Amino acid sequence: MVAGLSGYYWPRRMVLGYRTYLFCVLLFFSTPLFTAKVFAGTGVTPPAGTLRVAIAAEDYPPFYYQNFDGEMDGFSVRVLQALSAQLQLSLNWQRLPWNRVVHHLEMGRADLVLVMYHSDSRSERFLFSDISYLQDGIVLVCYRVCKVSLSDNMAELADNELALVRGFSYGQVLDALPLNAVTMVESDTLLLNLLSHGRLQLGIASYLTVSRAPLMQQQSPPLEILLPFLAVVDIYFAFSRHSALSLAQMQAFNQALIDFVQSPDYRALRAEFQLDLPDD
Incomplete structure (x- = not known):
């Protein structure tokens, strides 16, 4: 028997069971699955290792789309997955109408948009990756x-x-x-x-x-x-100016992107998706 705060004595097996329950609850609330559900589409700041990625609700191949297994896929998705794996960042997908994608990025409710063309007006609102990746x-x-x-x-x-x-x-x-x-x-x-x-x-x-x-x-x-x-x-990744990512994380992301586009993995990925433009 184990004494509780009120003086009531709990059976030891109940104490052990309760501790196991608390451990399972804490484990669940710390998993990426729970993180994705809680932080998708909200203004709540996620853990430092989570990258909130806003994409249009409609598939946009070859850049991003939901494959037959129900998973996010596409050239831009694969590039981001390679970078996030290297930087140990988990990905939280936010699928929204395009206007809300842009709004979430501008307001800091999302950290990153996968596909964005550069313009002077957009560069005042967002931070673009150091290089284009396509x-x-x-x-x-x-x-x-x-x-x-x-x-x-x-x-x-x-x-x-x-x-x-x-x-x-x-x-x-x-x-x-x-x-x-x-x-x-x-x-x-x-x-x-x-x-x-x-x-x-x-x-x-x-x-x-x-x-x-x-x-x-x-x-x-x-x-x-x-x-x-x-x-x-040119196609860039675009960051929110109010991103939860630190400056050091953004710099590490940019360096990882520079390294990746010079790698054989990047060339193989381009070939897989057949992304060479025809001569015009």
Whole structure:
């Protein structure tokens, strides 16, 4: 028998059982699984070893998507997983509408966004990784048969009605283009679906994404991708200026990224996802 604080004597097996219960509770509350559930989508500061990663609720291949096993996958995910393993950081995924992804990053509710194009306005709001880890082409996509031809005069685009994804950046040059008629849609998938049914005529999209869309794998695709590229843009990781990560952790992340993109593992990953852009 063991005496309690009130003088009541507890059977020893009950004391041992209670201690085991406390140990299990503490173990559960310290696991990454619990951490992911608690800190996803909240403003609560996670443990120092957790990296809160905000990504769009809609899959965005080849950068990120949920695979058949229900796990996050994609080129950008694999790069981040390699870096986080080296830095001993656990990953907490936040899947949100794109506008909320940007808001969470700006407010410090997320530490990192996987895929972001650089622009002057964004660099005032976020901290970009020291180097880009991939390039993408920005293309004009049209309902087949396309009635528009590209020329070297980018200003001609201003005279056409274009569809864009709300909240996306398409690179410094295109963001600054004074467009006269713009239709905003909520996602790349919606943009391509509307184009494929002829409800929109022209849209701007990522080449790496649109070229892998299921619609483009059909024998007679309903969409046409116009080349040359409107722009070639660099893809960065973007950090919140209010991140829970320390400056030392960010510096270590940047150095790990620099080392990784020079490694055989990075080249093998690019080859696996077939990410070389065509000559335009």
